[in-house]
Amino acid sequence: MKKICLLTMCLALMTVTAFAAPQTDIQQGKTAVDLGVFNSKTAVNGDDFDTNTKLDAGITTGLSDKYAIQYKYHALGSGNIDNGNIKSDINTQEFNVLYKLTPTTDAFVGLHRIDGSIGSRDIDAKNKVQVGITSTVPLSSAVSAWGTVAAGSDLVTLEAGLSHPLSRSADLNVYYRYTKDDDLGYTGSKIDFENNGFGLGVTMKF
Numbered sequence: 001m002k003k004i005c006l007l008t009m010c011l012a013l014m015t016v017t018a019f020a021a022p023q024t025d026i027q028q029g030k031t032a033v034d035l036g037v038f039n040s041k042t043a044v045n046g047d048d049f050d051t052n053t054k055l056d057a058g059i060t061t062g063l064s065d066k067y068a069i070q071y072k073y074h075a076l077g078s079g080n081i082d083n084g085n086i087k088s089d090i091n092t093q094e095f096n097v098l099y100k101l102t103p104t105t106d107a108f109v110g111l112h113r114i115d116g117s118i119g120s121r122d123i124d125a126k127n128k129v130q131v132g133i134t135s136t137v138p139l140s141s142a143v144s145a146w147g148t149v150a151a152g153s154d155l156v157t158l159e160a161g162l163s164h165p166l167s168r169s170a171d172l173n174v175y176y177r178y179t180k181d182d183d184l185g186y187t188g189s190k191i192d193f194e195n196n197g198f199g200l201g202v203t204m205k206f
Helices: 002-013
Strands: 031-044 052-062 067-075 088-102 105-118 126-138 144-152 155-167 170-186 189-205
Touching (some): 031 088, 031 170, 067 105, 088 126, 105 144, 105 170, 126 155
Antiparallel strands (some): 031 052, 031 189, 067 088, 105 126, 126 144, 144 155, 155 170, 170 189
């Protein structure tokens, strides 16, 4: 139910007409840097690991008033698996090209890469093509909301957040993100990876 509500919120945001953090308005030569901490819960084949707090980071640079390039890094390491002594140390990276559909909505296509280890053994690093859309809406003069939906082969990411301007060049963000990345190679078999949680960060605009 939580995933369905989040997806509904993201799709609803796509119909509105304002633009806010963390997606900065695409302009040639303008850059936005996102830094944050993400407290998340990991599950592998349905087995839950303890929550852990790791780094979120990203950078978006406008190539023109319509196109931008973007890089994102999410460290998704976990605590011990419930009732066990195994930790996961998994990270995802994204390399996206953004296109501004409207002043409020960006479409993007890119590469989603997942890598890392569970216990003492590495998962097979995997690159997946993804497509997605991000949209924003102001809730008041001091708070805006955004939603992102991205999908690829055995891959889905949903994100929704709130943003508050700290200054003309910086925003404070709180957000929820859910990632499901299935069919990953591990010790000769296949595993399904899920991660979800809440983050706190800032967007700095240059």
